[in-house]
Amino acid sequence: MKKIITALIITLLLLSLPAAAAEVLDKSWEEIVNEAEGETVNFYMFGGDRRINNWVDTFVADNLKEEYNIHVHRVPMGPDDYLNKLLGEKQIGRQQGSIDLLWINGENFKVARENELLFGSFTEKLPNFNKYIDQNAEGVTHDFGYPTEGYEAPYGKAQFSFVYDSAKTEAPATFAELTAWIKDNPGKFTYAALPDFTGSAFVRHVIYNTCGGYQKFYEMQEEEFVKAIQPAVDYLKEIEPYLWREGESYPATQAQLDNLYADGEVWMTMGYHPTKAAGEIEKGNFPASSRSFVIEEGTISNTHFLAVPFNAPQPEAALVAANFLLSFEAQYNKMIPANWGDFTVLDFDKLSEQERRKFENIDLGEATVPLAELEAHRVPEIPAKWVPMIEEVWSAEVAR
Numbered sequence: 001m002k003k004i005i006t007a008l009i010i011t012l013l014l015l016s017l018p019a020a021a022a023e024v025l026d027k028s029w030e031e032i033v034n035e036a037e038g039e040t041v042n043f044y045m046f047g048g049d050r051r052i053n054n055w056v057d058t059f060v061a062d063n064l065k066e067e068y069n070i071h072v073h074r075v076p077m078g079p080d081d082y083l084n085k086l087l088g089e090k091q092i093g094r095q096q097g098s099i100d101l102l103w104i105n106g107e108n109f110k111v112a113r114e115n116e117l118l119f120g121s122f123t124e125k126l127p128n129f130n131k132y133i134d135q136n137a138e139g140v141t142h143d144f145g146y147p148t149e150g151y152e153a154p155y156g157k158a159q160f161s162f163v164y165d166s167a168k169t170e171a172p173a174t175f176a177e178l179t180a181w182i183k184d185n186p187g188k189f190t191y192a193a194l195p196d197f198t199g200s201a202f203v204r205h206v207i208y209n210t211c212g213g214y215q216k217f218y219e220m221q222e223e224e225f226v227k228a229i230q231p232a233v234d235y236l237k238e239i240e241p242y243l244w245r246e247g248e249s250y251p252a253t254q255a256q257l258d259n260l261y262a263d264g265e266v267w268m269t270m271g272y273h274p275t276k277a278a279g280e281i282e283k284g285n286f287p288a289s290s291r292s293f294v295i296e297e298g299t300i301s302n303t304h305f306l307a308v309p310f311n312a313p314q315p316e317a318a319l320v321a322a323n324f325l326l327s328f329e330a331q332y333n334k335m336i337p338a339n340w341g342d343f344t345v346l347d348f349d350k351l352s353e354q355e356r357r358k359f360e361n362i363d364l365g366e367a368t369v370p371l372a373e374l375e376a377h378r379v380p381e382i383p384a385k386w387v388p389m390i391e392e393v394w395s396a397e398v399a400r
Helices: 002-016 021-025 029-036 050-068 079-091 107-114 127-132 175-184 197-210 222-228 230-242 254-262 276-283 315-325 328-335 353-360 371-376 384-397
Strands: 040-045 071-076 101-104 153-159 161-165 268-271 290-293 299-307
Touching: 021 315, 029 315, 040 050, 040 315, 050 071, 050 315, 050 328, 079 107, 101 107, 101 315, 107 299, 107 384, 127 315, 153 315, 161 276, 175 230, 197 230, 197 254, 197 268, 197 299, 197 384, 222 230, 222 384, 230 384, 254 268, 276 290, 315 328, 328 353
Parallel strands: 040 071, 040 101
Antiparallel strands: 101 299, 153 299, 161 268, 161 290
8 A cells, every 4th residue: 555655646746846947958849938928937037237137138139029929037146156956956966956947058058068957958849940050069068078969058248358548548459568558557458357258258369378278277187277377377467466456356246347437537448248348338337438359369150049948837838939039030130239239150151141131231330340350250268178277276375
């Protein structure tokens, strides 16, 4: 009798759990769309950019409601917090969580995969992934050097660029000239304290330009790494006295650095979106004389992604939302600087002539580095496994 009762309880528990990834992915796309109707997608994402938040809350939410009767609930939460949440749910065996869709990349994706926090390999199920994406592109198959294996769908492309006030100064052309500029203009440059995403990216540029490029870090062993980046640590200490507040403190976030720039306290800022200056000028936040530049040695470019957690309560709705975000309409609208200015992940060879023309005719603004120049100066990200170590070394040896 006890065995029968136990079996019944287990059966009831299994019936109450959301469908396993294999079951969901075994459905036709039409079935997935039908089951997503009327559901709510809880979209967990970085919430520190009002322009991005507004795009999700209006364009994305309005279109998903109109086309699929899917509601979008944007939850502003960074990767550290939502990964801790998922790890906790994994440990206690919570099979139905509260997160449907994640904005993720880099070391955070690596942590999620290695801890089995993601739903499954879903990208080939998305019609727009098959229609528009170059599935062999490095920026699709790998994320900070880590294989994606279909567990995340490309969302947008970013490339680091600097922003300066052309009414006050000229742009340096090389890393050496940037170093000289920092020293010649004491107090007018700084970067956000790590682990801020953009501040960390600036430090990775320093590593590339003081430690002999980026290629060797793909083959390096862990015990070699800290020693290998010592020239970068020395460089960061060297420029510290010339930074804002003589390097005694750093802006806690990129948003704080942007505010310092907008107020004229510093003459440079930086960002991962090349259209950032154009968008901030249009909003009235940055001076109209703001311009962007990249250094001759190149700036880091990467792809950011969407993923579905292992215990997503509405996986079908999450897949429909991810597919919509890969549509021509969403990718085109997202690239307009006033909306977001995020570069598209769509393969231009797979677009119609009319679609290509629409992308080419987007006015990226006078403040934006031309696309051809950006492409010519792209360098890849460092492997994801090194990012936490860089942040640890910076905190111990630079920020102390």
